[in-house]
Amino acid sequence: MHKLFLNESVKRASLVERKMKDLIRFFVVLLMMTEVVSLNAQVKKVVPREAWISVSSGTYGLTDLPESSELSKSSESSESLDLPRLSGLSGKVTDETGNPLPGATVTLNDNRYGTVTDRNGSYQFRELPQGWYVVEVSYLGCEKSSRRLHLPFNQQLNIQLKQEAQQLQEVTISDYALQRSRQTAASYQYADRDFLQQHESGSLMQTLSRLPGISSMDIGSGNSKPVIRGLGFNRVVVAENGLRHEGQEWGHDHGLEIDQESVERIEIIKGPASLMYGSNAIVGVIDLKQLSVPARNSHEGNAEVKVASNNQLLGFSGRYAQRGDRWYWKARISGVDYADYRVPTDSIEYMSYYFKLKDRQLRNTAGYEYTAGTTVGYLGDHLKTHLTVSNVFSKSGFFANAHGLEIRNSAIPYDASDRDIDLPSQQVNHFKIMSNSFWQSYTIDYQLDMGFQHNLRKEFSEPLPHGYMPVPPDSLERLFSKSSASAHLSATFRKLENHELKTGVSTDYQHNERGGWGFILPDYTSLNAGMYAIDNYRLSEKWLLTAGVRYDLGHISTGSYRDWYTTPVDGGTKAMERALELSRTYHSLSWGTGAVYAHQQWQLKMNIGKSFRMPNAKELASNGLNYHMYRYEKGDSTLKAEESYQLDVGISITLPRWEVHLSPFVNYFPNYIYLNPTAQYYEAQQVFYHRQSEVFRTGGELSVLYRLSDELAAGFDLEYIYSVQLSGEKKGYTLPFSPPLNSVFGLTYEKARVGRFSKAFAAIDVHLTAAQNNIVPPEKKTPGYQLVNLRTGATLKTDKIPVQFQLQVRNLFNTKYYDHTSFYRLIEVPGAGRNIIASIQFQLN
Amino acid sequence: MKPPILLFLMAIAFTSCQPGDHDDELPVIDMSAADAFPLNCATVYRGETFEFRALFTDNSELGSFSIEMHHNFDHHTHSTDATQCEMDPVKTPVSPFRWIENYTIPSALQRYEATASITIPTTVDTGMYHFMVRLTDAAGWQTFRGISVRIGDR
Structure with a gap:
């Protein structure tokens, strides 16, 4: 992905080049190496x-x-x-x-x-x-x-x-993935439309979690947060065409707010990526690409319908694209509507209380999502540009009996319908305008990315008194309205002999306003700016060296918040000030250097880099009772910018029958920001405060593919993460949501032609997940489990319209299991039961 | 160039995985003693003071505890007890009783007989309430007990 790491034209230069060589030599001393897991290779090329x-x-x-x-x-x-x-x-x-x-x-x-x-x-x-x-x-x-x-x-x-x-x-x-991987020293992973379609799950992240090193933190059947090598929230950047997606990443109970049907391909960096993406790209970046261009003087489109058995999902999507000579436009629309999802159990036992489930359905987890987007583009001799406007609207319910950690029965007739959305629920609208422009001159390529986004998120709960808070006036518990604007300009010098030098500046502005009767995050405004330079040096046909440095300056100011009710203090009562006005400035120097060696069947990589993350408003200024988690959360205005140093190695061997990819990493945080559960109470709730501690992490992924024949391939993927806090009150403990050791054995049969069908495939994946006994308060140890997934599909070529069929069975044996990284794990809700997903797609040309 | 570095990395990766000796056990609220109070469905009286009594234990070190009492006139539930108490009809609170207190436990204890005095004013609403006891240990593990009690009159 890293366009920057792309090695590039080889032309001329003299002075600059010599200086670069010196610089590179200096960096090479630090050096390291490889990886690439093109699981994709196993699926489709x-x-x-x-x-x-x-x-x-x-x-x-x-x-x-x-x-x-x-x-x-x-x-x-x-x-x-x-x-x-x-x-x-x-x-x-x-x-x-x-x-x-x-x-x-x-x-x-x-x-x-x-x-x-x-x-x-x-x-x-x-x-x-x-x-x-x-x-x-x-x-x-x-x-x-x-x-x-x-x-x-x-x-x-x-x-x-x-x-x-x-x-x-x-x-x-x-093998596009392999080629791209050879152009970056970072740990790189790739998924294309075929992969996304074959593994399509309830949310984009659930779909991607098939890739080793990638997992999802699920909230119900339709929302998930991205997790790379065990870390998520504000430590992963999700980008669309290079521009960061700006939602409420800090929160526990909502997902990505991206239409998975709109994504054409995905490039993932597992490793430090602040160099390119700035703050927050600490453990990696998931960059979603929608950059395809229709053929000259053509039009094409497709329409898809899908159904899923577990939550009675019904979905559709349509896409149309047309191009004249230089101008083109694309439009897409999609929607899903789903009922409460099913779990393989009749009741859930939490805190020794039994929730009886009607028809094994998790009540009030239904939802829907509608999205639309359109793109207008121009392809000139020197200028290529496009502008995309899109909107995602979704609404979904939360499990009624325990939203967060609270157990609550209610007079709401949840079981009356499995498709209605009662309280508690959430509603999100994400609007986005973005454009990517490329200008090519003889010696320099310029790229300008600009975007504006508005994320409006509402959480509704029954108006109930909590602690000293009386009955609230309505059901709007939390509202967040976040506007963000960003711009990124880069220049790539391509006429330097053996070098590709890329420099750029980026800036973004965010403003987040809160509303509702529940306080968790104050209003804030942030402004960030960064500049960077990255050089790729083609030492020889086999060796590529990269090095880069970036400087960022960021400012955040948070607003004051006072309770709308009073609390008894010192004999009187008072509206407590929960958040203070605060203004902080951060700056950070990030860097990275690496090498790629590619020769015949071998690809070796090493990369070392430093990334950073500025503390968010919640970490700096929160100070109140979180009645979803039933705890008192306290921010710390003195937090420093979090820094992370990571060494990645990658070894890939590609033989006619075998492919082996190994990608270990070692990661050190001198000041990881950690929400520490303490022994103290405040207003009868446990106090959690933000602290910084040293953290060491290591682990990696192994992928092995063996082609038994032209049609049949066996694959094995393994993921392991170990993390430990080296200082602070939780010294010796791991980090929350650490994924357990897990592996997938897969067998894939692909045949180019079967009668009137083409691109026929059938595959079985056996997921083996070990127990996770390495936990930190308030987690629970989670036993290991096995799941079996099947998928099959083919394209029927008719006279005019090719029709593509896909069928998937997830959790074939309806196994009851607990997903350690699910939001619902803490309340003992098992993972979804068997789900049969079928889709049919018509190609229109 | 790589083998030594790789071996070193592998060594780090696989030797650093021994389990820590940290505390993974939750503290325990034990209300099985004869004088433990209040038990599920107990009644406490307006204008009187009652004594909370329980035994707290932990494998390593106890932290602190809190007591919270709020009305259950809407029949929600936090009960951690399987037995259901006889409920009054749903009603609107006028002047519900509320008790929100944090309590400390002396340091370095694995066993603590907790007591706390709670006075109920004469002016509060009678009816069903929830009596919530929350207990932490020094490591930050928390356990809680939700007990249904009735505020009544003698």
């Missing part, structure tokens, strides 16, 4: 729908609108200068019978250079540095060709492509 369209039209791009650095490779422009030591390469691409193939994609060295053939099937590269090249040629419906040659000895290469036996869509790319 097929270009998503969008891809072949752009290939066929002659638009460059394997899948998407190229990011800046990809763009630069795409069109070796005509402004070329004939410099010494440079050579050209040209030739013609034809089919088996010798007919020219216009619009075939020709790439050199893993897409470092790319072009498409003209009307006569001819292609030309100018001013290539001398050396060895791997030339790859692909064309819709033909088998891909790959050749190795040396410049300037071979300056002419004609290629004849063979007709491909498979369906048209299946233009195989040479």
Whole structure:
């Protein structure tokens, strides 16, 4: 992902280069190495729908609108200068019978250079540095060709492509994920539309949790928070096309507020990523990409309907895209509506109280979500830009008997309907406008990303007295209205010999206002600005070195909050001031350096980096009773910016039959911000206060894939995390929500053609999760469990409209288990029971 | 270059995993003694003072405790007791009794016989109340007991 880490054009430079080399040498001393888990490789290596369209039209791009650095490779422009030591390469691409193939994609060295053939099937590269090249040629419906040659000895290469036996869509790319991974020293993971569709679950994060190192913190069936290697909340950045998604990340009981149908591919960095993304990118980044561009003079679309048995979900989505010559537009719409979900138990025992469940349904967990979005884009010779407007609206209920840790019976007739949403419930609207623009000049690529977002979240509860608080006037317990604006400008210098230097500045502004009778977070305004420079140095064909540094300055001011009721104090009564006005400034220097070694079947990586996170308003200024968790939470205005140092190693071996990826890491926080449960009480509730402690974490992921035959592959994924607090009152304890050791054994059968069906697959995943006995108050030890998931699907090719079928069975044996990282774990609610998910998609062209 | 570093990393990863010797056990509120009070469905009286009595134990060290009493005129439940008490009809509170107090426990104790005096004014509403006892240990583990009591008149 890191566009920055992309290695890049190799041209000229002198002074700058020497200085860079010195700098790099200095960094190399620190160095480290690899990883890449392209689980994706195990699932599919097929270009998503969008891809072949752009290939066929002659638009460059394997899948998407190229990011800046990809763009630069795409069109070796005509402004070329004939410099010494440079050579050209040209030739013609034809089919088996010798007919020219216009619009075939020709790439050199893993897409470092790319072009498409003209009307006569001819292609030309100018001013290539001398050396060895791997030339790859692909064309819709033909088998891909790959050749190795040396410049300037071979300056002419004609290629004849063979007709491909498979369906048209299946233009195989040479493992996109692996290529991208080789361009970054960070631990990198990738998921495409096929993966998302095959593993689709109730929420985007539940879908992604199939990837090793990624898990989700679930709140009911439709909401989840992202967790990377055991950490989540404000320590993971979720971005859309490089721009951070801004919701209420600090909160326990809500999800991402992103439409999973809209995501085209996902790039994940598991590791420090503040260098590129600034504050909060401490354990990683999940970047959701929606950058595909329709083919020239074409229109296409699809419509999908899905159903799920467990929560009687009904969903639909539609997408349409059209492009003339340079202008295009896209529109999408989707919706899901679901009932209360089922758990494999008749009653839930919590605090020695039994909740009897009607029809094994978790009452009041129904919900719905509707989303819409539209994009307008322009593709010029130098400027490529698009603007997207989208909106997500969702409403869902919380388990009625215990929202948070409270046990409560109510007069509300919850069991009257399993589709209604009673109290407690939440409602969220997320509105977003964003644009990405790429400007390409001869020597520099510029990228400008801008966005505005508004997140409006409401939580409704029965108006009930708590502590000294009398009966509130209405059911609006909490309201958060967050507006944020952000901008990011970068410049990539691509004419430096063996170097790609990227510099950038970014800034963002946030304003969050609260409402409702429950206080948990004061109003706040924050302003952040950062600047960075990252260099990728291509030492040799095998070695890539990267190093970067970033400086951030941030300011946060929080408002005062006074209770709307009075509390007896010292014989009188008083409206307590729960939050004080506060103003804090933070600055941080983050850095990262790494190396990638890629040669034949080997890929080795090492990366070391420092990331940071500014304390959020809740950590700084909260001071009140949280009646969801039944505790008194106290902020600390003296908290320092949290810092994290992490070393990542990656080892990948790719053999014809075997693939092995190992990605261990070691992580150290000198001042992890921890909400510490104490032995004290305040107004009869346990006091939790924010403290900073040293934390050490280690672990990693192992993925093994073995291809038993062309169709059958066996896979094994393992994830392990160990964390320990090295100082403070919880010295020796782990961190909350630490995922247990877990593994997945998978068997996948894929066949290109079965009768009238194409892209047929069937797979079984056996999840083995160990017990988690390493806990910290107020957690509970969680026993281990096994789950079996099945999935199958195929595309039926009819005369006009291809129809794609998918079927999934999750928790096949309806096993009762507890998910240690679920929000509902503490109240003894087991994970969802068996769920059969079916979808059908029509492709319209 | 890599093997020594890798081995070192692996060594760190797998030697650092021994379980800590930290406290994983919750404290216990024991109300089985003959003089423990109040038990589920007990009645306490307006204009009188009653004594809370319970035995607190912990494997390591007790922390502190709190007592909270609030009305249950709407029949919600926090009860940690399986037995249901006979309920009055749902009613609107006029002047409900409320007791919110935090109590300390002397340090370094594994066993503590807790007592607390609670005086109920004559002016409060009678009816069903919840009597909540919360107990922590020094490590921050918490346990609680929800007891249904009735405020009545002699």
